[in-house]
Amino acid sequence: MLKDFTLRDPAGAKYTAAVLIYIACAYTGGWIALFSPVLAINLLGVLLCTHSMIIAAYLLHDCGHSAVFLSAAGNARLGHVLNWITGSCYGRYEDIRHKHMRHHIDNCDPVSWDYRSFLKRHPLIEGTVKGAEWAYIPAVEILMHTMLVLAPWVIESKRQQRARTLAIACIRGGLLLAVLLVNAKAFALYVLCQLLLLTVLRFMDCYQHNYEVVFTLDDENAEFPHRGDAVFEQSNTYSNLLSHRYPWLNLLVLNFCYHNAHHQKPTLAWYRLPELDASMHAGQSPQALYFADQVRSFHKHRVARIHAEEYGADEVRSSLRAGNAVGVDALSFLTAF
Secondary structure, three states: OHHHHOEOOHHHHHHHHHHHHHHHHHHHHHHHHHOOOOHHHHHHHHHHHHHHHHHHHHHHHHHHOOOOEOOHHHHHHHHHHHHHHHOOOOOOHHHHHHHHHHHHHHOOEEOOOOHHHHHHHOHHHHHHHHHHHHOOOOHHHHHHHHHHHHHHHHOHHHHHHHHHHHHHHHHHHHHHHHHHHHOHHHHHHHHHHHHHHHHHHHHHHHOOEOOEEEOOOOOOOOOOOOOOOHHHHHHOEOEOOOOOOOHHHHHHHOOOOOHHHHHHOOOOOHHHHHHHHHHOOOOOOOOEOOHHHHHHHHHHOOOHHHHOOEOOOOOHHHHHHOOOOOOOOOOOOOOOO
16 A cells, blocks of 8 residues: 555655645644634634645645656545545545546546536526626636535436435535534634635636637547647646746645646646746746736636636737636536536
């Protein structure tokens, strides 16, 4: 069993250990702080809990690429734990990995459930979602994570997961109910942590590609025009660094923002991505996006983005600068359907 946890990059053991210790300490400490009667400590708890879940999500992403351990079994074991920390454990780690591999191989964003059509069939829910999104509540992501629980009863390919999902819903639901009964404030603050997590993950996904959303995740025989096309992949992938001037700030999202480097070598660990990114181009990358441009477009098109099915521009970088990039919602690797 110990062989399962042989690191892919032994030279980076200190970085792997550091991020695992950080997730464990920040998540545990964050939860403890949520129960404090002191507001300042509560706010610190929200920051710690939220950020630990963000880092857990992106390390889970690395596990899916076998970028942490050499063996698939080792990555899966860690991935299962991280999936619980992020709160997306209703969906299987194996399904998360499968969906994300399709994204990389097929050079598109494959899904199996079209929430847009669902909203159009239910105007009352659609109106509620639009109002919530206008108020910066990530309602589409809430809908998608709700579907994680309902998927075995709605999506045929998930039918065999009913018993598993029920068991997890009882366990996690029971724990959250206990928190609510013991300390309603701590429960409310944890809900806030989850909303912040979904907002950060969605912001990072929103403009990283100029791919088409296709509804063929469950169709293994589907054909894709850009499958395996490395030139298309790189020219339609964007690196949305939090900061170009202060690279250490990109560690806040575990360097997930070095997205062109990640697509160039998906098995490369998060701490190696800046070096690869620098080696891929001389000077400023033509695929680099700027944080301020993303924030402006993210805000401007927060309601229009609900029904967007493509990234909405032939060239994301220029459209972002002009404030015309709409982006796409519901692309999280955590919602594997």
